[in-house]
Amino acid sequence: MRYERPETIQDATALLAGARDKAFVLAGGTDLLVRMQSDDFDAELVVDIKSIAGMGDIVRTPDAFIIGAAVPCAALAENEALVAAWPGIVEAANLIGSTQIQGRCTMSGNLCNASPAADSVPALVAASAQAKIAGPNGTRTVPVEQIPQGPGKTSLEKGEFIEAIVVPDAGAQAGDAYLRFTPRTEMDIAVVGVGVCLALDAEGVVQSARLALGAVGPTVVIAQDASASIIGTKLDDAALDAFAAAASAASHPIDDKRGTVEFRKEVAGVLARRAARIAYTRAGGN
Amino acid sequence: MSSIAVSTTINGDDVEYLCQADETLLDVLRNRLGLMGAKEGCGTGDCGACSAIVDGRVVCSCLVLGAEAQGRTIETIEGMANGSELHPLQRKFIEHAALQCGICTPGFLMAAKALLDVNSSPTEEEIRYWLAGNLCRCTGYDKIVRAVQDAAQEMQGERA
Numbered sequence: 001m002r003y004e005r006p007e008t009i010q011d012a013t014a015l016l017a018g019a020r021d022k023a024f025v026l027a028g029g030t031d032l033l034v035r036m037q038s039d040d041f042d043a044e045l046v047v048d049i050k051s052i053a054g055m056g057d058i059v060r061t062p063d064a065f066i067i068g069a070a071v072p073c074a075a076l077a078e079n080e081a082l083v084a085a086w087p088g089i090v091e092a093a094n095l096i097g098s099t100q101i102q103g104r105c106t107m108s109g110n111l112c113n114a115s116p117a118a119d120s121v122p123a124l125v126a127a128s129a130q131a132k133i134a135g136p137n138g139t140r141t142v143p144v145e146q147i148p149q150g151p152g153k154t155s156l157e158k159g160e161f162i163e164a165i166v167v168p169d170a171g172a173q174a175g176d177a178y179l180r181f182t183p184r185t186e187m188d189i190a191v192v193g194v195g196v197c198l199a200l201d202a203e204g205v206v207q208s209a210r211l212a213l214g215a216v217g218p219t220v221v222i223a224q225d226a227s228a229s230i231i232g233t234k235l236d237d238a239a240l241d242a243f244a245a246a247a248s249a250a251s252h253p254i255d256d257k258r259g260t261v262e263f264r265k266e267v268a269g270v271l272a273r274r275a276a277r278i279a280y281t282r283a284g285g286n
Numbered sequence: 287m288s289s290i291a292v293s294t295t296i297n298g299d300d301v302e303y304l305c306q307a308d309e310t311l312l313d314v315l316r317n318r319l320g321l322m323g324a325k326e327g328c329g330t331g332d333c334g335a336c337s338a339i340v341d342g343r344v345v346c347s348c349l350v351l352g353a354e355a356q357g358r359t360i361e362t363i364e365g366m367a368n369g370s371e372l373h374p375l376q377r378k379f380i381e382h383a384a385l386q387c388g389i390c391t392p393g394f395l396m397a398a399k400a401l402l403d404v405n406s407s408p409t410e411e412e413i414r415y416w417l418a419g420n421l422c423r424c425t426g427y428d429k430i431v432r433a434v435q436d437a438a439q440e441m442q443g444e445r446a
Contacts, residue, residue, distance in 0.1 A: 003290060003307035003353045026351070033349040034330045036308060046307065048354060074343060098419020099397060100334055103343035104350070186418040187332075 005048045009134045009163060012047055017136040017159030019045045025161045027055070027070040028104035030097065031113045049161065058082060065167045066132075069108035073120070074099075076107075086167060087282060088176030088195060088275075092123035095180060098187055108162040114148035117190045117215040121148065123178040125212035125220050126195030129167045135160035150218045173207075174199040175282025177275040180214070181267045183258070190215045191259040194247070194271040196279045198230075204285040206230050211243075211276075216251035216268050223250035226272065235280045240273050247272035294355040296321070297365025305352035312336045314352035315362060323363035323392040327421065334420035337393035338362050344400035346419075363392035366399065374437040374444075375399060384433040386424035394420045398434045406445070407438055 006012040016023050021044035024032055035041050049055050055070035058079050065082055073093040076082055083090050089107075096105050096119050107120045111131065124144045131144050136159040144165065147154050156162070170176075176197040182188035193214030199207045209227040212220050226246035233239035253264035289304035296319070305314050312329075315321040315338070324347050327335035331346040338347040339361035366373045375398050378384070385391040394417065401408055401416045408416065413434050414427070422430065 001307045003351065005353070005356070026354075029351065029354075030331055030349050033310065033351070037329055046351075048351075050354070072343065097331070098334065099400070099416050100337055100344055100346045100419045101331055101349075103340075103345045186415060 001043050002045045003048065004045065005051045007051050007053075009052055012049055012052060012161065013134055013136050013159050015045065015047050016161060019158075021045075023047065025049055025112070027109050028072060028106045030101050030105040031109060047161075049163075052163075055163070063169045067107065067165045067167065069162050069164055070106055072103055073105050073107065074102040085169075086123075086127060086176055088178040088197070088279065089120065089123045089127055089129075089167065092178035092180075092193070092195065093120045095119045095178075095186075095190075107165055111144055111147050111165070112154055112156070112162060114150070114152050114154050114219075115189075116148075116151055116218055116220075117193065118148075119178070119180060119190055119193055119214070121145075122193045122195035122212040122214040122220050123176065124165065124167070124195070125222060126178075126197040126210045127167050127170070127176055128197070128210060129165055131162050132164040132166055133160050134163040139163070141166065145212075145220055145222065148219045170197060170199055173201065173284050175279040175284070177278035177282065179271045179275045179278075181259075181271060189258070192216055192251075192253075192264050192267045192271055194268065194275045196272065196275040198235075198276065198279045198283050198285075200280070200283045200285050204234050204280075206233055206235060206280075209276075211247060211272055213247065213251055213268055213272070216253040216264055221250050221252070223247050223272075226250060230276065235276060235285065240276065243276055244269035244273040290353045292353060292356050294358055294360060296360045297362060303352070307351070307353060309352045310348050311338070311340075311350040311352050311355055311360075312347040314355070315347060318352075321362050321364050325389050325392060327389065327393075332419075332421070333390070333393075334397060334417075335390050335393040337396040337420065339396055339400050342400075342403070344397050361396070361399075363396055366395060373399070374440050375402070375434065378433040378437040378440070379430070382429045382433040382436065384425060384429040390420060390422045390424075394422065394430055398437070401434070402438055402441065406442055408434070410435065 023045040180190040180193040248269035325335040327333035
């Protein structure tokens with residue numbers, strides 16, 4: 001295995017594109033180094049992107065937050081503007097692993113690891129976040145939900161890597177939330193994870209809604225029926241009932257030791273309801 | 287396979303070493319530099335016994351490549367005491383009997399130090415969440431939490 005630490009995006013994509021065999025991007029390494037311990041791990045090349053300018057920066061532009069691919073999740077919680085604008089994303093990212101893991105792990109890595117139970121991904125999908133992808137032929141930007149294609153599989157082409165996550169401004173009357181169910185209070189993997197982002201008008205009527213469900217399918221489920229059921233409402237009990245029912249209906253989980261299908265569908269509805277209430281309050285609704 | 291030359295700072299000293307591309311920082315510390323305080327409990331970032339502080343953040347050194355240490359500032363348990371004078375956390379761990387077999391202790395001390403570096407008076411809940419990635423199979427954690435609280439209190443008194 002070779003270890004390379006390029007200083008430009010062009011050098012990184014050229015290294016990745018030129019690899020004869022398997023090549024991996026190293027940012028936080030909290031998934032990659034675990035895989036490296038296994039006997040069947042085989043890589044020709046690891047490209048450490050942390051020496052590339054901007055990879056460790058959180059930049060606020062007039063219409064977005066741009067979060068570099070190597071920003072550790074712990075740093076998200078230290079950025080007051082990001083916490084104020086996107087508390088749900090920050091909370092989701094800070095549920096990943098332990099303090100030690102949060103000091104290294106990144107949201108871009110969480111996305112590319114493509115686990116169905118990734119905590120930060122439903123929150124990013126709910127926020128309509130985009131992935132900025134660098135590649136040998138230049139840069140392209142896609143919605144984050146287009147990156148994971150199934151457990152451990154991504155849509156990235158050879159030579160490509162995510163250079164930043166772009167979270168577009170949702171306006172002053174918007175709020176987000178992420179909740180998950182785990183048997184333990186920390187150091188656990190989501191049985192169900194729910195990200196919600198709502199935007200309201202001045203009267204507190206829901207103008208737009210986005211619900212993303214994690215760990216209830218091979219990739220994040222965007223529950224459009226649920227979102228549609230609360231648009232035009234002030235999130236009264238009837239609207240929340242419909243929202244929760246639609247969230248359960250949109251879930252297609254598997255049975256495993258961490259939860260049954262029936263349990264996961266139920267919990268998806270319960271968490272969707274609770275997360276929507278939190279997002280509504282954060283958006284300025286009563 | 288050719289080795290990678292790394293220049294880094296460990297416990298305030300400039301250190302240079304050669305390592306392999308797939309060698310972890312934990313292996314470098316233990317096998318190349320003779321710094322045996324960090325322990326390998328799991329090797330997969332679950333137990334915290336290998337905790338070290340890299341550029342101010344506590345991390346599992348088993349999940350860091352040795353090559354990544356280039357140009358960084360690393361703190362390990364070996365740099366915690368000031369000569370023969372123990373750090374307050376070390377002293378309080380002994381006073382409160384917050385260790386039994388001791389394998390997890392260097393990791394707990396590094397993680398607790400990183401906590402007190404950013405939060406000088408953490409609540410019990412904050413301590414328990416912060417240390418959730420450090421596993422101890424002997425003590426049941428209560429004595430560790432009390433030792434950290436007591437050390438924080440003493441260190442605050444020294445500052446006042």
